[in-house]
Amino acid sequence: MAAPLALLLLFFALPNALLLSASFVKSEAQQLTHELTLENYQFLFTRPLYIWAFVRTFIVGVSVGLIDVVLGYPLAYFLVRTRSRWKGVLIALALAPLLASVVVRTYGWYIILNRFGVANDLLLALGAIDERIAFMPSTGAIVIGLAHALLPYTVLTIMGSLQGINPNLELAAMSLGANRVRTFFDVVLPLSFPGIAGGFILSFSIAISAYATPAILGGPATQVMATAIYGFMTQLLDWSIGAALAVILVVCAVALAYVAARIGARQGAL
Amino acid sequence: MAELRLEKLEKRYGATVAVAGIDLAVREGEFMTLLGPSGCGKTTTLGLIAGFFRPSAGSIFIGGKAVAELPPFRRDIGVVFQDYALFPHLTAAENVGFGLRMRKLSTAETATRVREALELVQLGQLGERRPLELSGGQRQRVALARALVIRPTVLLLDEPLSNLDLKLREEMRVEIAGLQRRLGITTVFVTHDQGEALVMSDRVAVMNAGRIEQVGSPSEIYERPTTRFVAEFIGRMNFFAEGGRPVAIRPERARLSTQAPADGFARRGTVQQVLYLGGALEYRLELADGERAVVEVPNDGAAPRYAEGSAVWFSATRESCYEIPARRP
Amino acid sequence: MKPWAALRAVVMAIYVFMLGPIVITAAVSFNQSNRSQFPPRGFSLQWWQRAFSAEWVDPLVFSLKLGLLAALISTLLALPLAFALARHRFAGRDALAALTLGPLMLPALVTGVGLLQLFQYAGAREYIGFTALLIGHVVICLPFAVRTIAISLQTLPPNVELAAASLGASRAAALWHVVLPLIKTGIVAGAVFAFVHSFTDVNLSLFLARPGEQPITVKILGFLEYGFAPTLAAVSVITLLLPLVLVVIVERVSGLGDFIYASRSRG
Numbered sequence: 001m002a003a004p005l006a007l008l009l010l011f012f013a014l015p016n017a018l019l020l021s022a023s024f025v026k027s028e029a030q031q032l033t034h035e036l037t038l039e040n041y042q043f044l045f046t047r048p049l050y051i052w053a054f055v056r057t058f059i060v061g062v063s064v065g066l067i068d069v070v071l072g073y074p075l076a077y078f079l080v081r082t083r084s085r086w087k088g089v090l091i092a093l094a095l096a097p098l099l100a101s102v103v104v105r106t107y108g109w110y111i112i113l114n115r116f117g118v119a120n121d122l123l124l125a126l127g128a129i130d131e132r133i134a135f136m137p138s139t140g141a142i143v144i145g146l147a148h149a150l151l152p153y154t155v156l157t158i159m160g161s162l163q164g165i166n167p168n169l170e171l172a173a174m175s176l177g178a179n180r181v182r183t184f185f186d187v188v189l190p191l192s193f194p195g196i197a198g199g200f201i202l203s204f205s206i207a208i209s210a211y212a213t214p215a216i217l218g219g220p221a222t223q224v225m226a227t228a229i230y231g232f233m234t235q236l237l238d239w240s241i242g243a244a245l246a247v248i249l250v251v252c253a254v255a256l257a258y259v260a261a262r263i264g265a266r267q268g269a270l
Numbered sequence: 271m272a273e274l275r276l277e278k279l280e281k282r283y284g285a286t287v288a289v290a291g292i293d294l295a296v297r298e299g300e301f302m303t304l305l306g307p308s309g310c311g312k313t314t315t316l317g318l319i320a321g322f323f324r325p326s327a328g329s330i331f332i333g334g335k336a337v338a339e340l341p342p343f344r345r346d347i348g349v350v351f352q353d354y355a356l357f358p359h360l361t362a363a364e365n366v367g368f369g370l371r372m373r374k375l376s377t378a379e380t381a382t383r384v385r386e387a388l389e390l391v392q393l394g395q396l397g398e399r400r401p402l403e404l405s406g407g408q409r410q411r412v413a414l415a416r417a418l419v420i421r422p423t424v425l426l427l428d429e430p431l432s433n434l435d436l437k438l439r440e441e442m443r444v445e446i447a448g449l450q451r452r453l454g455i456t457t458v459f460v461t462h463d464q465g466e467a468l469v470m471s472d473r474v475a476v477m478n479a480g481r482i483e484q485v486g487s488p489s490e491i492y493e494r495p496t497t498r499f500v501a502e503f504i505g506r507m508n509f510f511a512e513g514g515r516p517v518a519i520r521p522e523r524a525r526l527s528t529q530a531p532a533d534g535f536a537r538r539g540t541v542q543q544v545l546y547l548g549g550a551l552e553y554r555l556e557l558a559d560g561e562r563a564v565v566e567v568p569n570d571g572a573a574p575r576y577a578e579g580s581a582v583w584f585s586a587t588r589e590s591c592y593e594i595p596a597r598r599p
Numbered sequence: 600m601k602p603w604a605a606l607r608a609v610v611m612a613i614y615v616f617m618l619g620p621i622v623i624t625a626a627v628s629f630n631q632s633n634r635s636q637f638p639p640r641g642f643s644l645q646w647w648q649r650a651f652s653a654e655w656v657d658p659l660v661f662s663l664k665l666g667l668l669a670a671l672i673s674t675l676l677a678l679p680l681a682f683a684l685a686r687h688r689f690a691g692r693d694a695l696a697a698l699t700l701g702p703l704m705l706p707a708l709v710t711g712v713g714l715l716q717l718f719q720y721a722g723a724r725e726y727i728g729f730t731a732l733l734i735g736h737v738v739i740c741l742p743f744a745v746r747t748i749a750i751s752l753q754t755l756p757p758n759v760e761l762a763a764a765s766l767g768a769s770r771a772a773a774l775w776h777v778v779l780p781l782i783k784t785g786i787v788a789g790a791v792f793a794f795v796h797s798f799t800d801v802n803l804s805l806f807l808a809r810p811g812e813q814p815i816t817v818k819i820l821g822f823l824e825y826g827f828a829p830t831l832a833a834v835s836v837i838t839l840l841l842p843l844v845l846v847v848i849v850e851r852v853s854g855l856g857d858f859i860y861a862s863r864s865r866g
Contacts, residue, residue: 001679001680001683003676003679004676004677004679004680004699004741005680005695007676007734007737007738007741008698008699008701008702008738008741009698011714011717011734011735011738012698012701012702012710012713012738013698013701014717015710015712015713015714015716015717016705016709016710016713018713018716018717018720019709019712019713019716022716032720071613071616074606074609074610074613075610075613075614077606078606078607078610093614093617093618094614094617096843097617097618097621098795098799099795099799099839099842099843099846100621100799100835100838100839100842101798101799101800101801101815101816101819101838102799102801102816103801103816103819103820103835104624104816104819104835104838104839105620105621107624107819107823107831107832107835108619108620108621108623108624108835109620110823111620111623111624111627111637111828111832112619112620112623112637116634117637118623118636118637121636121637148616148617148620151617152617180602181602184602209706209707209708209709209802210802211708211801211802211805212801212802212816212820215820216820216823226706226708226802229708229712230708230805233712233715233806234806239716242712243712243716246708246709246712246713249706249708249709250705250706250709253704253705253706253709254704254705257704320761320765321764322761322764341764341769341770342761342764342765343764343765343766343767343768343769343772347765348765348766349761349762349765351758351761351762353756353757353758355756355757355758355759355761355762356759356762357759357762357763357777357781358756358759358781359780359781368763368766368768368776369766369767371776372766372767372768372772373767416762416766417765417766420766420767426765
């Protein structure tokens, strides 16, 4: 018991504490000083580049969350309700992409979206465009890539919620005169709101801290928080500001986890 | 086999008192039932005897040895749980053999004893099945065999029949009681079902709110209850005041007639409801002074039937009137 | 169209969206020319040959070693934590739960950055590489193992441990003969999730790798700028197949299905 505790304290709690303290300290010539300051945060909140990074991160998160919920819900509903003998295979297929690293899955979109890639080839062949379009680097490409990568998580969350709904409720509705469509919109959908909210929050929170996809499908002009942190830590070597960015990211993640927990707590099966 | 003695046994959880100081002596080879409603402390008492938790006060003696400080695995007990608690990852035979393995018996001896135990509960052929593949009744027998095969000093059963359907329950009552008599193991049986208690036990301890209200043989408990609680808990009882004294009459000892009886206890009344119980008829009456009464008449084909709303006389002989003794200090 | 048929059509389209990029990646790896064309023109296995060269196999083996070790260590360390959290009430339990699940809640990126700083300031720069990666991976994989083992513990049939005690099993014997066999699936599931999480991680590994000691994910990321599409595609497919084969084998040996729904992992 002492071993895991020591591990967590030393290699998880301590580094985070270090980050927090580093963010409040001035950095000079790539060395941390002992001067307390709020400059780092000031810097981030006043430079347009980084303000845009925050905004972009948020936009990406919301878009990804929305897309994943819209795509994930029908899929989740289908997988929970289908009586096909391929049910197990279909579920496995929906979750299998999680076995591949984000890098690998995003690479697929790189292949599709780059100037000489599949999307352009297809559109040219169809005559829809005359000239190759630069789909990437762009925020849109980041959104597509992340929405694709995070879809299985949303599907899992919504599936879990749907399975918690007492099947007798639908039978009761139908016995009272509601057809399948009404039953869905009046009974199932409202009861699955916690799952939808949970799925949205999950996708959102992973999306805002994603590095690989924005790095691959985006560029210097489309920074998000994660790529900015990477830049500060490894290229600009200003660890204080990098730490400050990391702290902001953590605060967002914790806030989201809290909201998700509250929603989860209210999810009761009837 | 040995005597089991509980002295001033108490169990408190914070401010709640689950067992409020009980004294009980179970003789060697006796079948003692702890009977009472939910929350009366009977399961807690059993848990204390088993060693699943420590008493807040008091002592427990098995065969004269003080065991309150000993963990369950050193008390030489056998326990049958309400949900059977069979090990899902082991076969029935392996379940039964578990206690023998813990006692380091040889494989050969274990196999022999397991076979005997399974045959004792009539599951000889099902040893290789897993609990999942067995019916509720079969699982119950495996649980029983598992507790018996180790030849414990004391056998403890926690409402083992409550998850069975009625027919099976009635069958198993007789079987378990018969087994116990044959093997002669000192047994403590917990139940809220008074039918079980009456059929199976040598003696019954009726519990209420953490205390024992009365200990006695089934007939003593039923025919001479010493407290109102016991009288009401076992079977049903009609309570009246006659000449300033409390009178208790069992429904099956009371009579219905159209005319007043010659002597004994009598009251006028009207039939409110007639319930058909198959083997008997239950008449619910409202008596002249507004009191309620219940009469049970065997459905022997000869007794007259009274319709709802008819006027009748409720009566009982002097011998059928029982007076619950005043509370002892 | 009947509602269910409409749903089925929509779902098919979603599957195309989900699996399309993976299929395209696999197809591109067989391309004749060194380009990311789809449908592929010509057929060649040369890129696959390159994918098995030392340049790519080394990081692959590195990731494999890292993953297996991280899974093993996380699972071992998870046992006492899961037991403590699932079975006992004690002061500070909520704090311990938060600490244990923390690496799951916080972005792996931040954990990586924090560890990098820690190693720098502790003057332990030379440990950056395999050692730092192993530590980092154990930290982020630990919550998975703790969660699956804790769930297993919570779904133990009640009373089986009391039954074992009543039959003469000491606490240790009950643990060994009854509890551990019954939570076996949880332990295995935890180890598998830990391995997959380690094998596919990039956010944390990014900061703790060094040339020569790079997980395959970091290496692929580094090479994306340079083209070499079909080779990278082949390597990508390999990194998908490896965990897949592992999961299938483990599933066969000890049914994992139930745990899929219980997991909520983070990328």
